[in-house]
Amino acid sequence: MSLTARDLLQKIAHDTGLPYKTIAKRVNEAMMKGEGLIEAVEALAKKHGLDSKEYQINARKTMSEIEKILKEDYTQTLMISAVLGQMVEAKGKDRFPAPAFFAFLEVLSSVPQAPKDVKSETSTEIEDLTTRIIELTTTLVSVICEWSEEGVIGVAKDCPPDLKELARLVFRKTMMLQSGLWACISCGRIVDAKSTRALMCEDCDIKMGNDPVTRADSSRHARDRTGYGQTSKSDEQN
Ligand SMILES: [Zn+2]
Numbered sequence: 200m201s202l203t204a205r206d207l208l209q210k211i212a213h214d215t216g217l218p219y220k221t222i223a224k225r226v227n228e229a230m231m232k233g234e235g236l237i238e239a240v241e242a243l244a245k246k247h248g249l250d251s252k253e254y255q256i257n258a259r260k261t262m263s264e265i266e267k268i269l270k271e272d273y274t275q276t277l278m279i280s281a282v283l284g285q286m287v288e289a290k291g292k293d294r295f296p297a298p299a300f301f302a303f304l305e306v307l308s309s310v311p312q313a314p315k316d317v318k319s320e321t322s323t324e325i326e327d328l329t330t331r332i333i334e335l336t337t338t339l340v341s342v343i344c345e346w347s348e349e350g351v352i353g354v355a356k357d358c359p360p361d362l363k364e365l366a367r368l369v370f371r372k373t374m375m376l377q378s379g380l381w382a383c384i385s386c387g388r389i390v391d392a393k394s395t396r397a398l399m400c401e402d403c404d405i406k407m408g409n410d411p412v413t414r415a416d417s418s419r420h421a422r423d424r425t426g427y428g429q430t431s432k433s434d435e436q437n
Contacts, residue, residue, distance in 0.1 A: 203334040273315040284397035299336040301372045
């Protein structure tokens with residue numbers, strides 16, 4: 200059972216003998232027409248005479264994996280959060296999709312605070328874990344939410360019952376952001392979405408300005424990261 204969309208697409212690429220890029224493109228096209236991720240992959244499997252049951256993502260397991268990483272270490276979790284908070288407001292291919300960020304914040308608020316330790320995380324470790332979190336959260340929202348060309352449009356039909364509340368919340372927050380309003384993730388004040396910094400209001404952003412974790416992202420441009428479904432240069436070489 201795959202944990203991320205990337206693992207799943209790699210598995211079907213391997214089993215069909217098609218390049219990853221081709222698979223990603225076909226799945227993307229199907230999803231643009233309103234098919235779910237799993238639905239699109241299942242159809243592809245059937246078309247190639249493969250057992251579609253072999254190509255599933257267990258959203259609960261994907262969620263547990265996110266929880267596991269966020270519970271590991273306090274500083275590490277803070278650093279990952281800081282990088283993601285900035286990426287969600289980035290432009291272009293560095294951008295972390297807002298729905299995935301909302302899911303991340305929800306999981307973060309539900310896990311017990313991670314223990315503080317004395318080990319210092321290297322930027323490579325943070326980079327790798329952040330990439331992993333991006334893959335896991337983008338996969339999670341692509342499975343539990345219903346998507347169209349415009350983005351999230353509701354809860355997926357086959358969303359597991361205990362994850363429906365999370366899917367609804369991701370949908371509501373996405374709608375709010377699209378309508379140009381935002382509730383600051385730090386103080387909760389409703390502000391113009393255009394004026395936010397890392398989804399915080401300007402005041403909270405200034406207060407956080409001296410926080411060392413905001414400096415954790417110095418190496419975030421070091422590697423190409425893509426959310427699920429975007430075909431990056433590195434995928435094309437696969
Ligand atoms: Zn605020």
